[in-house]
Amino acid sequence: MPVMNFAQALRDALRYELAHDDAVVVFGEDVGKRGGVFNITEGLQEQFGEERVFDTPLDENGILGMAVGMAVMGLRPVAEIQFVDYLWPGYDPLYSEAAKIRFRSGNQFHVPMVVRSPYGGLVGGGLYHSQSPEALFAHVAGLKVVIPSTPSDAKGLLIASIRDDDPVVFLEHKRMYYALKEEVPEGEHVVPLGKARTVREGEDVTVVTYGMMVHETLKAAEKLEKEGISLHILDLRTLIPFDGDAILHSLERTGRLVIVAEAPRTVSFASEIAAFVAEAAVDLLDGPVVRVTGWDMPFPFKLEKHYMPNVTRIARGVKRALSLLP
Amino acid sequence: MEAHKRKGVPIPIQPFTEEPLRLLDEQGNPVVDFDPEEHLGLSPSRLVKLYEDMVLTREVDRMCWLLQRSGKAAFHISITGHEGAIVGSFYALRPEDWINGYYRTPPAMHVRGIRLAEIFAQLMGTALDPLKGRQMPGHLGAKKAQSFTYGSGVGLAHVVGMGMARALQYRKTGGVVVTYGGEGSTSEPHFHSALNFAGVYRLPLVVMIVNNQYAISVPRTQQTAAKTIAEKGKAYGLPGFYLDGNDPLIVYHVMRQAADRARAGGGPALIEALTYRLDPHSSADDDRKYRSEEEVKHWWERDTLKRMRHFLTLKGLWDEEKEEALKERVRLDVERAVEEAEAAGLPRVEELFEEVYGERPWHLTRQWEELQAEMQEQEGGH
Ligand SMILES: Cc1ncc(C[n+]2csc(CCOP(=O)(O)OP(=O)(O)O)c2C)c(N)n1
Numbered sequence: 001m002p003v004m005n006f007a008q009a010l011r012d013a014l015r016y017e018l019a020h021d022d023a024v025v026v027f028g029e030d031v032g033k034r035g036g037v038f039n040i041t042e043g044l045q046e047q048f049g050e051e052r053v054f055d056t057p058l059d060e061n062g063i064l065g066m067a068v069g070m071a072v073m074g075l076r077p078v079a080e081i082q083f084v085d086y087l088w089p090g091y092d093p094l095y096s097e098a099a100k101i102r103f104r105s106g107n108q109f110h111v112p113m114v115v116r117s118p119y120g121g122l123v124g125g126g127l128y129h130s131q132s133p134e135a136l137f138a139h140v141a142g143l144k145v146v147i148p149s150t151p152s153d154a155k156g157l158l159i160a161s162i163r164d165d166d167p168v169v170f171l172e173h174k175r176m177y178y179a180l181k182e183e184v185p186e187g188e189h190v191v192p193l194g195k196a197r198t199v200r201e202g203e204d205v206t207v208v209t210y211g212m213m214v215h216e217t218l219k220a221a222e223k224l225e226k227e228g229i230s231l232h233i234l235d236l237r238t239l240i241p242f243d244g245d246a247i248l249h250s251l252e253r254t255g256r257l258v259i260v261a262e263a264p265r266t267v268s269f270a271s272e273i274a275a276f277v278a279e280a281a282v283d284l285l286d287g288p289v290v291r292v293t294g295w296d297m298p299f300p301f302k303l304e305k306h307y308m309p310n311v312t313r314i315a316r317g318v319k320r321a322l323s324l325l326p
Numbered sequence: 327m328e329a330h331k332r333k334g335v336p337i338p339i340q341p342f343t344e345e346p347l348r349l350l351d352e353q354g355n356p357v358v359d360f361d362p363e364e365h366l367g368l369s370p371s372r373l374v375k376l377y378e379d380m381v382l383t384r385e386v387d388r389m390c391w392l393l394q395r396s397g398k399a400a401f402h403i404s405i406t407g408h409e410g411a412i413v414g415s416f417y418a419l420r421p422e423d424w425i426n427g428y429y430r431t432p433p434a435m436h437v438r439g440i441r442l443a444e445i446f447a448q449l450m451g452t453a454l455d456p457l458k459g460r461q462m463p464g465h466l467g468a469k470k471a472q473s474f475t476y477g478s479g480v481g482l483a484h485v486v487g488m489g490m491a492r493a494l495q496y497r498k499t500g501g502v503v504v505t506y507g508g509e510g511s512t513s514e515p516h517f518h519s520a521l522n523f524a525g526v527y528r529l530p531l532v533v534m535i536v537n538n539q540y541a542i543s544v545p546r547t548q549q550t551a552a553k554t555i556a557e558k559g560k561a562y563g564l565p566g567f568y569l570d571g572n573d574p575l576i577v578y579h580v581m582r583q584a585a586d587r588a589r590a591g592g593g594p595a596l597i598e599a600l601t602y603r604l605d606p607h608s609s610a611d612d613d614r615k616y617r618s619e620e621e622v623k624h625w626w627e628r629d630t631l632k633r634m635r636h637f638l639t640l641k642g643l644w645d646e647e648k649e650e651a652l653k654e655r656v657r658l659d660v661e662r663a664v665e666e667a668e669a670a671g672l673p674r675v676e677e678l679f680e681e682v683y684g685e686r687p688w689h690l691t692r693q694w695e696e697l698q699a700e701m702q703e704q705e706g707g708h
């Protein structure tokens with residue numbers, strides 16, 4: 001199997017789908033000639049032509065409105081929003097149109113579109129190149145939300161998202177694009193939506209996480225191992241619909257739950273997981289559910305390392321879940 | 327506009343005029359010497375049918391009001407006064423074309439091949455409704471009629487319709503997309519995005535603005551400082567046509583040319599059809615708060631139906647007897663359609679959970695189970 005970084009794996013998925021389905025079209029700001037500001041779509045316009053892979057005016061409302069219109073007519077648009085922090089002019093077509101069209105049309109129309117966008121901090125990007133707004137998509141009935149954490153998953157989940165018949169918001173941690181490499185299956189490689197991945201088996205505490213925080217949690221697991229604490233790590237991969245069974249199954253073994261995500265805490269996706277477990281299986285819990293998150297503030301520029309969840313914060317959260325810390 | 331009498335040559339139209347283009351004056355007398363068949367491509371029988379469909383549309387609207395007042399419909403938002411602009415523009419389209427309408431188009435949807443009973447079913451949310459009762463009244467669309475099922479957000483039809491046009495262009499299937507909205511919709515970002523993208527990609531899109539001079543209570547002068555809406559097309563590199571929207575013939579004529587040009591790859595166009603909303607904004611509005619009775623009366627005297635009738639009479643195509651027969655026929659058709667729509671019963675509850683996504687995810691299955699238990703208890707309680 002070839003070794004690919006996150007960016008190459010995403011490009012491989014796009015290239016594969018462009019080659020296999022002429023309904024797939026890829027567009028966004030700078031995605032054509034330039035190949036995107038993160039080079040994810042590099043070479044695709046050259047290979048597939050300007051009708052399949054193209055630049056748009058600088059208007060997120062236009063990009064996502066156009067994607068919705070193309071999708072209801074049977075195409076499979078993959079729209080890139082350059083940074084998720086700039087999606088908001090296009091939130092209306094996503095929230096008011098894409099998410100509701102299947103339902104409101106009585107199933108006459110549906111919206112097989114994907115919105116790809118980089119999210120996440122620790123890139124020196126300040127308030128508007130660092131945020132993690134997944135909860136603002138996960139809350140919207142009718143949307144699916146996918147956040148891969150490895151190159152192999154990035155490819156397999158993106159292919160699954162493009163083939164999905166409903167609108168998918170696909171968030172990519174920009175710090176991982178060129179930081180991670182692994183073997184990625186060539187050609188056909190589909191990772192089904194809605195299934196979590198067991199990153200690490202463990203006995204004491206279940207940690208539910210996704211995106212770049214999977215890797216931070218792995219580092220915390222190594223540190224805690226030395227202290228005799230064993231983490232069971234689940235990478236959600238898909239937030240909507242999330243894999244509730246995998247979480248409950250693992251809690252049967254550990255009885256303790258920590259959720260790690262870099263988004264601000266209040267009304268976050270971490271809160272949803274906590275609420276789900278409290279409602280579905282409070283009897284499985286032997287201690288408090290702990291959310292390890294970013295702080296409830298706009299994303300800081302200079303002091304971002306104090307904002308981001310890190311090994312210390314995760315380890316402290318785990319100890320609170322074990323009632324070893326107040 | 328110059329009179330143009332050469333046979334078979336369509337009457338030329340100018341974009342960006344300061345006065346609205348028209349073929350008929352406010353009473354329905356032709357302002358230029360033209361022959362509908364030679365110059366517009368409207369045969370006498372089609373001309374008559376256009377008028378009949380406008381009358382039927384008004385009758386549908388009247389019945390919607392009755393159903394709303396009797397509590398059978400939750401709400402109504404009227405087309406009365408807009409028939410010339412809406413029916414006239416529908417007449418200019420071809421089977422391969424698509425529309426993305428707005429809340430004033432439903433009573434006219436029979437022109438696009440949707441059955442009258444389905445129009446009333448959507449109004450009342452019965453099982454015959456193509457939307458399965460999901461949307462409040464005034465949102466009728468149907469795939470089989472190539473009419474998208476728009477939402478309620480003002481203006482979104484334009485930007486989504488722009489994407490639909492991009493799909494037609496990509497698939498090279500021919501056809502044009504026409505999006506509809508009031509003049510208020512031109513203040514939304516979606517209007518801008520649609521025209522801007524359509525201009526850049528030369529999309530087969532016609533944005534049709536039915537300017538009825540009010541957005542609920544807010545007058546047209548408070549939407550934009552521009553003299554006309556049509557002139558905004560200039561900024562996007564596309565023609566904008568300013569029309570008398572109570573003249574169905576100029577609406578038909580301009581829409582036909584704009585759509586032909588767009589289908590042929592000539593690019594998008596903007597149309598502004600000036601009309602007047604003769605009813606309150608909706609069944610939830612009291613228009614006496616913001617406009618005078620004299621103003622409304624002034625516009626009733628210029629009603630689009632009257633104009634068309636006058637023109638047909640001038641042409642020797644219409645008389646009192648025909649008018650009476652038509653009124654009786656549409657009254658009966660509408661009554662029968664309402665009966666059929668009502669008889670259809672309620673849509674299924676289970677489908678609410680089945681049609682959020684293509685496949686029902688586990689969390690919606692759980693919620694459906696919860697609702698079933700709730701419904702059982704409610705039934706048990708009676
Ligand atoms: C985005 C949005 N804002 C507000 C409303 C509430 N609303 C419904 S119709 C309307 C007025 C629209 O006026 P106009 O576009 O001129 O169309 P008209 O009703 O006059 O035909 C408003 C404010 C809405 N549906 N959507």
Ligand SMILES: [Mg+2]
Pocket residue numbers: 508509510536537538539540541542
């Ligand atoms: Mg208006």
